[in-house]
Amino acid sequence: MDVYSILISLLFILNFFFAIIIIFLEQKDATSTWAWLMVLFFIPFLGFILYLIFGQNMSRKRLFDWEDIKKIGIEGLIQEQITSLREQRFHFSDPDSRDYRDLIYMHLVNNDALLTENNKVDIFTDGKEKFDQLIKDIENATDHIHLQYYIIRHDHLGARLLSALTKKAREGIRVRVLYDEMGSRKLSKNAFSSLKKASGEVEIFFPRRIPFINLRLNYRNHRKIVVIDGKTGYLGGFNVGDEYLGLNPRFGYWRDTHLRMSGQVVKALQTRFILDWNQATHHHYIHYEDRLFPALEAAGDMAAQIVSSGPDSEWEQIKNGYIKMITGAKDSIYIQTPYFIPDQSLMDALRIAALSGKDVRIMIPDKPDHPFVYWATYSHIGELLKAGANVYIYKNGFIHAKTIVVDGKVCSVGTANIDVRSFRLNFEVNAFLYHRPTAERMALTFQNDMEYSREMTLDDYRKRSLWIRFKESISHLLSPIL
Incomplete structure (x- = not known):
């Protein structure tokens, strides 16, 4: 009995020191801190093991550094845009873009997100159409192919894509593939053997340090980027599978929703890929070459910024962009997301917009792929229904799109979900598009998806069963650490 008492005492002492670490050393926000303290309280010692796997903060050190970036000319252009926007002498090709000067300035100053205005975008909402076009572009590549996905599976689609890449590598095209090990944990390294034999290069983001075990469940590279010949870029929600x-x-x-982009905006996607690649590799660093950044003619009239965020960033750039769009809305806010677990700041912005009479519409899936996340989503949806927002449950399969459209004038498409994991823990990238025709098309797509959705009313929500209420309550409590 004395030994048992001593062990219990030691356990509580250890828990006390673990709590001190969480509160004083990690310096998390108060909500996350309380959530983790509750885990420590209810699951002593084991809770700290879970914290080491899921909750430990990444140092704010600069993970991505590319010494050749000045040679692209971006640094000088960024400073010129900052100065001209600050002095209100920047000439906007599209008058509608002027309404978003503050949003553009914020991304420019805090994320080096250069604004380009001569771009063209094709929007894909169907996987077959997207990958058919991607493989066609790969087959037409003449210099290089840079491909990065969170998930790559070696199934029918994965084999088809790797076959196309291997064929181009044999033709002498420089092929580089980057994938996240956690997202692609079921992928055998042997899947790339033919590509490597053909001189293709493959790198892994944050690989495991211990065989068969990867304790880095957080800080995953959730980005999906393809750049072909420095002229065509892809960005969006589709993975490979x-x-x-x-x-x-x-x-x-x-x-899902994915973009095929052409114009000067592709240079920003190329830069993002190179930064991620150079962080992951130990042997095959990419240095500046003119052919990676060819001279590009105007492809269209769309203005765009490529905005990145991650746990190494001081600010939550993509989330801040969402909030700025929401608070600036005059009429409508349309959001599609597979997971809706906003933090208090984003939740307040949406609640205030709904209470102010704005047309706030949110579309989420009917099918869960992560149970706790699914019920946490429902708990937050209930709060917005009370504020007057409209909620739609997509019934025609699974909706994985990550989009927001405001006033039919500005929109964002990318890899970031509306949850803490995307805003703080994962490496993400979104395109912010300042182009009325594109935003109107995105809004029309949302309205078309409503035909395949069931509207959830506040009355429906209040009639949910006690079992669902229990699952929501537990999931809501855990939402800061999901």
Whole structure:
């Protein structure tokens, strides 16, 4: 009995020191701190093991550094844009973009997100169409192919894509593939053997340090970027796998949103890929070459910024962009997201918009792929319903799109979900598009998706069962650390 008492005492002492670490050393926000303290209280010692795996902060050191970036000319252009915006002498090609001067300035100053105005975008909402076009662009590549995905599976689609890449590598095209090990944990390294034999290069983001175990469940690279010949870029929600073609019976049709971009904006995607690649590699660093950044003619009239965020960043750039768009809305806010677990700042922005009479519409999936996240989503949806927002449950399969459209004038498409994981813990990238025709098309797409959705009313929400209420309550409590 004395030994048992001593062990219990030691356990509580250890827990006390663990709590001190969380409160004083990690300097998390108060909500996350309280959530982790509750985990420590209810699951002594084991709670700290979970904290080491899921909750430890990444040092704010600069993970991505590219000594050749000045040679692109971006640094001088950024300073010129900052100065001209501050002095209100920047000439906007599109008058609508002028309404978002503050948003553009914020991304420029805090994220080095250069504004380009001569771009063209194709929007894909169907996986088959997206990958058919991507493989066609790969087949037409003449210099290099840079491909980065969070998830790559070696199924039918993955094999088809790797076959196309291997064929181009054999033709002498420089092929580089970067994937996240946690997202692609089921992928065998042997899947790339043919590509490597053809001189293709493959790198892994944050690989495991211990065989068969990767304790870095946080800080994953959730970005999906493809750059071909420095002229064509892809960005959006689709990963590589048969389920993204709607071939997984569990999810059915996969509804996502992806962009194919051309114009000067591709240089920003190229830069983002190179930074991620150079962080991951130990042997095959990419240095500046003119062919990676070819001279590009005007492709269209769309203004765009590529905005990145991650746990190494001082600010939550993508989330801040969302809040700025929401607080500046005059009429409408349309959001599609597979997970809706906003922090208090974003929740307040949406609640105030709804209470102010703005047309706030949020679309979420009907099918969960992560149970706790799913019910945490429902708990937050309930709060917005009370404020007057409109909520739609997508029924035609699984909706994975990460989009926000405001006033039919500005929109954002990318890899970031509306949750703490995307805003703080993962490396993400979004395109902010200042172009009325594109935003109007995105809004129309949302309205078309409403035809395949069920509207959830406040009355419906209040009739949910006690079991659902219990699951929501537990999930809501855990939402700061999901």
